[in-house]
Amino acid sequence: MVESNPNEIVIVKSEHSKINSVDFNNLIFGRVFTDHMFVCDFEDGKWQTPKIMPYQPMTIEPSARVFHYGQAVFEGMKAYKDENGSIFLFRPDQNFKRINKSAARLAIPEFPENYFFEGLETLLKMESDWIKPGLGNSLYIRPFVIATEPAISASPAATYRFMIICSPAKAYYNKPVRVLFAEKFSRSADGGVGFAKAAGNYAAQFYPTGLAQKKGFDQIIWTDASTHKYLEEAGTMNIFFRVGDKLITAPTSDRILDGVTRKSVIQLAEDLGIECEVRPVSVLEIKEAAKDGSLKEIFGAGTAAVISAVSAFEHADDVFEIPQLENSYASLFKKTLTHIQHNLSEDKHGWRHEVK
Ligand code: COI
Numbered sequence: 001m002v003e004s005n006p007n008e009i010v011i012v013k014s015e016h017s018k019i020n021s022v023d024f025n026n027l028i029f030g031r032v033f034t035d036h037m038f039v040c041d042f043e044d045g046k047w048q049t050p051k052i053m054p055y056q057p058m059t060i061e062p063s064a065r066v067f068h069y070g071q072a073v074f075e076g077m078k079a080y081k082d083e084n085g086s087i088f089l090f091r092p093d094q095n096f097k098r099i100n101k102s103a104a105r106l107a108i109p110e111f112p113e114n115y116f117f118e119g120l121e122t123l124l125k126m127e128s129d130w131i132k133p134g135l136g137n138s139l140y141i142r143p144f145v146i147a148t149e150p151a152i153s154a155s156p157a158a159t160y161r162f163m164i165i166c167s168p169a170k171a172y173y174n175k176p177v178r179v180l181f182a183e184k185f186s187r188s189a190d191g192g193v194g195f196a197k198a199a200g201n202y203a204a205q206f207y208p209t210g211l212a213q214k215k216g217f218d219q220i221i222w223t224d225a226s227t228h229k230y231l232e233e234a235g236t237m238n239i240f241f242r243v244g245d246k247l248i249t250a251p252t253s254d255r256i257l258d259g260v261t262r263k264s265v266i267q268l269a270e271d272l273g274i275e276c277e278v279r280p281v282s283v284l285e286i287k288e289a290a291k292d293g294s295l296k297e298i299f300g301a302g303t304a305a306v307i308s309a310v311s312a313f314e315h316a317d318d319v320f321e322i323p324q325l326e327n328s329y330a331s332l333f334k335k336t337l338t339h340i341q342h343n344l345s346e347d348k349h350g351w352r353h354e355v356k
Contacts, residue, residue: 014054061150071147082343102196176311186225194255237302238262
């Protein structure tokens with residue numbers, strides 16, 4: 001872990017808040033940003049003094065490596081507020097570890113832990129009014145790192161910018177999603193960067209997802225690149241299958257994102273006495289289960305998506321509609337998880353992190 005002496009964060013406050021122009025009841029995911037952003041540059045071989053400044057456009061040379069080689073990684077986190085006005089993060093240690101794991105894979109220097117937490121917490125306290133209490137409300141937090149060095153030779157940059165921007169958010173999906181099981185395109189391969197939150201992993205999904213959308217589907221569930229026989233993860237979330245009363249989800253690997261919501265669901269399943277198998281899930285077994293009626297649910301789990309039910313899937317021109325259950329596992333996990341996140345229930349695993 002990189003250690004750095006904590007420098008004072010330089011703070012420049014915005015003169016006017018935009019908050020009164022925001023309709024918090026009609027938010028579209030990721031469109032509105034709070035008043036401030038956190039910025040820290042890597043230059044001369046070290047991370048420089050961090051700054052919090054008004055959210056604003058920035059100037060980057062057209063030759064910056066991020067534009068040419070996609071040397072960029074990001075994270076997705078959320079802050080929640082309880083009815084007493086206290087602010088909570090959910091398992092932020094996991095996001096911190098994962099951004100540095102992603103960074104290492106993309107040859108980006110690790111970000112120091114003390115800068116990450118001091119920067120994040122100072123920013124959240126400044127943006128407290130943007131975090132609305134109540135289930136369903138949150139502040140989505142997007143830490144990211146980009147290669148800023150103006151140089152187009154294909155090699156790692158010497159300079160980077162680490163930033164945190166924040167956006168008030170409600171649910172990413174406001175209705176159950178229809179998904180397509182991938183038959184041709186792949187999201188990731190063995191030895192690749194599928195496990196990392198590399199910006200390019202998401203860009204590479206846009207074209208096939210666009211084709212799926214033209215067929216009336218919202219998302220793709222990616223299958224393994226070599227055989228397309230095993231279900232891995234969806235574009236914006238990890239994925240769980242309920243067959244009978246049992247949950248099944250794919251194991252993480254260098255192709256699959258080690259989702260924080262995914263691992264929390266696996267733990268909550270154990271707490272709730274629900275059997276959860278972590279093993280390769282074949283397309284065939286899910287189609288068979290859909291045919292014989294034992295497939296009860298499919299749902300996704302992710303920071304932005306929270307728990308999102310799947311209402312239909314398609315594979316090889318076979319379409320299966322999944323009737324939505326009243327007492328679904330998806331709604332049970334969503335309730336259990338969001339109650340912990342919003343400080344409405346006991347946090348027996350110590351997942352909540354209060355921002356003081
Ligand atoms: C998240 O859930 O935080 C993600 O990064 C997924 C993103 C596509 C919205």
